[in-house]
Amino acid sequence: MSGNEHNWHRRFRNRGLRFTEPRRMILDVLGGTKEHLSAEDIYVRVHREHPNVGLTTVYRNLDLLERMGIIAKFQFGDGRSRFELVRSAQKPGHHHHLVCTSCKKIIDYDDFVEEEIELLNKVENVLSNRHGFRITGHVIQFYGLCKSCQTNK
Amino acid sequence: MSGNEHNWHRRFRNRGLRFTEPRRMILDVLGGTKEHLSAEDIYVRVHREHPNVGLTTVYRNLDLLERMGIIAKFQFGDGRSRFELVRSAQKPGHHHHLVCTSCKKIIDYDDFVEEEIELLNKVENVLSNRHGFRITGHVIQFYGLCKSCQTNK
DNA sequence: TTCTTAATGGTAATCATTATCAATAAGGAC
DNA sequence: GTCCTTATTGATAATGATTACCATTAAGAA
Numbered sequence: 001m002s003g004n005e006h007n008w009h010r011r012f013r014n015r016g017l018r019f020t021e022p023r024r025m026i027l028d029v030l031g032g033t034k035e036h037l038s039a040e041d042i043y044v045r046v047h048r049e050h051p052n053v054g055l056t057t058v059y060r061n062l063d064l065l066e067r068m069g070i071i072a073k074f075q076f077g078d079g080r081s082r083f084e085l086v087r088s089a090q091k092p093g094h095h096h097h098l099v100c101t102s103c104k105k106i107i108d109y110d111d112f113v114e115e116e117i118e119l120l121n122k123v124e125n126v127l128s129n130r131h132g133f134r135i136t137g138h139v140i141q142f143y144g145l146c147k148s149c150q151t152n153k
Numbered sequence: 154m155s156g157n158e159h160n161w162h163r164r165f166r167n168r169g170l171r172f173t174e175p176r177r178m179i180l181d182v183l184g185g186t187k188e189h190l191s192a193e194d195i196y197v198r199v200h201r202e203h204p205n206v207g208l209t210t211v212y213r214n215l216d217l218l219e220r221m222g223i224i225a226k227f228q229f230g231d232g233r234s235r236f237e238l239v240r241s242a243q244k245p246g247h248h249h250h251l252v253c254t255s256c257k258k259i260i261d262y263d264d265f266v267e268e269e270i271e272l273l274n275k276v277e278n279v280l281s282n283r284h285g286f287r288i289t290g291h292v293i294q295f296y297g298l299c300k301s302c303q304t305n306k
Numbered sequence: 307t308t309c310t311t312a313a314t315g316g317t318a319a320t321c322a323t324t325a326t327c328a329a330t331a332a333g334g335a336c
Numbered sequence: 337g338t339c340c341t342t343a344t345t346g347a348t349a350a351t352g353a354t355t356a357c358c359a360t361t362a363a364g365a366a
Contacts (some may be wrong), residue, residue, distance in 0.1 A: 020363070054316065080354095081354090098286060100286070119272045128297075130262075132300030139292070171342095209346060
């Protein structure tokens with residue numbers, strides 16, 4: 001834990017930024033869940049421990065962390081952005097979600113279907129060449145009804 | 154054109170809905186472009202011809218048309234939703250985009266990479282089984298820098 | 307401990323989208 | 337064509353997420 005703390009600290013300092021309490025808290029919250037939290041979700045959890053941290057600060061830092069490539073931001077169509085820590089194990093920029101259009105539950109399925117990765121690389125190449133894009137990331141989202149929402153219908 | 158008009162009319166009437174002027178206009182606008190227009194974009198274009206059509210009506214009908222499966226709604230991360238006519242040629246629910254994170258230009262590449270479709274079906278099956286989801290659609294978005302944004306940097 | 311300035315937090319402002327509600331107009335029946 | 341029911345509209349207000357402002361606070365290097 002403290003080793004990580006030190007890494008974070010260095011990562012911020014390298015850019016002339018400071019590793020502050022709110023930033024530590026936000027990273028803690030995102031690091032401790034697999035959910036896709038909204039800014040307000042994060043605010044509530046941080047605020048629970050540190051009631052002096054404001055919502056504005058949470059927004060500001062989420063934005064910063066995204067620009068630093070430490071977290072990723074998604075829209076699942078419910079009007080608010082959702083955030084996820086980019087874990088070093090998985091390639092940054094790769095995010096695969098399964099979204100229930102009824103209850104809004106979100107499942108990550110990043111960890112399987114290797115073929116998918118292979119195809120993605122292939123498609124990335126074709127698209128890069130054909131359109132002159134330098135591709136930095138992608139999002140794959142499947143929409144549908146989860147099991148319980150199918151029966152409760 | 155008039156044949157299409159008749160089809161739309163029937164499609165609405167079947168649900169007890171009316172085929173009104175604003176609806177016709179919105180479908181015209183979306184049918185006449187390959188861009189991914191926002192609600193306001195659409196409003197401006199409709200309003201140009203029919204200055205009496207209000208923004209609320211545009212929003213309301215975009216929502217209706219989406220629920221009818223006639224148009225699709227996307228978020229590309231710029232804070233506003235964008236809409237696209239679901240052309241019958243392509244399978245509904247399949248939408249593949251290439252988004253420039255700098256100038257926000259969006260390219261559809263729906264019409265090639267057949268392998269992709271094949272893999273998607275495979276993945277859909279796996280996900281359906283493994284998570285009990287009934288999958289209704291998906292979105293694939295690649296992010297990157299378009300050619301001109303790479304050089305202007 | 308001191309000092310510079312990045313960062314904070316409360317409040318107001320903005321922007322997209324939605325709710326409200328009286329007025330309007332599709333389109334089937336006649 | 338006219339009438340009538342009611343889906344639809346449009347203006348305005350309200351909401352909800354996110355951002356701008358700005359005086360105050362606190363990292364962290366010296």
